[in-house]
Amino acid sequence: MAGYRKLGRTTAQRKALLRNQVTNLLYHGRIKTTESKAKEVRKMAEKMIALAVKEMDNFEEVTVTAKVPRKDAEGRRVKEEVDGKKVTVYDELEKTIKKDKATRLHARRQMLKVLYPVVEVPGNKKRSAKKVDMVAKMFDEVGPKYQDRNGGYTRMIKIGQRKGDGAMEVFIELV
Template identity: 70%
Template sequence: MAKYRKLGRTSNQRKAMLRGLTTALINNGKIVTTEMRAKEVRKIAEGLIALAVKEKDNFETVTVKAKVAKKDADGKRVKEEKDGKKVTVYEEVEKQIKKDKPSRLHARKQMLRVLYDVTEVPAAGKGRKKNTKKVDLPAKLFDEIAPKYAGRNGGYTRIVKIGQRKGDAAMEVLLELV
């Protein structure tokens, strides 16, 4: 018996397609695709979620001092003149950050090997290019998804059959996080 489905693609095309579908599933919570693709994506996604559940509490909180530019009421940087040049004024701030322990860091890197980078673009037309931000999918897995499934032993996804696709009559399904 085969370990995976070839899905009519070469290996690099197949891996890219499965990475894209897995990224979309983790980012959006559900995707619509064919039944065979969904079964392959399910294997990958459940592995990532199991990894996140295992390592979700494996970090320590550290206080760090950081230099941050001082800003005025409009949100612009405050500048003062020194030796005839305008120089930005900085202030020291203490921040709490999560520092991954080695096993969680390894899990994060394994997740990044599978997941693509996601950029969130606002729906409004004005300032779309300027207001884009990167989504940290491993952090989403650790902080949002893993706590939901902490008491579960597998079975993190559900496949619901929708019906046949009009063009080629392939069975379409909805793959969602439970």
């Protein structure tokens, strides 16, 4: 007996389909799909959420100094002349950043193997599209949400058979 469902697809197609559905489930919180696909998506999503819960607090705060170019009122870099050349003027800023410990870094890389990059486009404005860091969302939002829960992060709700081929359709959603 196989350890997974093949879903009538080649390996590459199957992996891409499941990665896409897991990413959409974790981003939107709910997707509609067939029952067999949902059972496979559930396996992957539960593992991602379990990683986020386990490693969400495993970091240290570090203060770093960064050189940032000085900007004028119009947002352009300020330049001054030194030895006949125009040179950008830099300011030093101190920032506090989260530095992942080794196990959290490994968890982050495991999540990046599964999750696709998400681009959020508000309305029809492609210029104002912004990238969503799904791994940061997992650690910052999903992890604390399920911190007190031991597994069972998803639920499947059957909604009946599909009209075309009679496949059982379900909503799979985060609890």
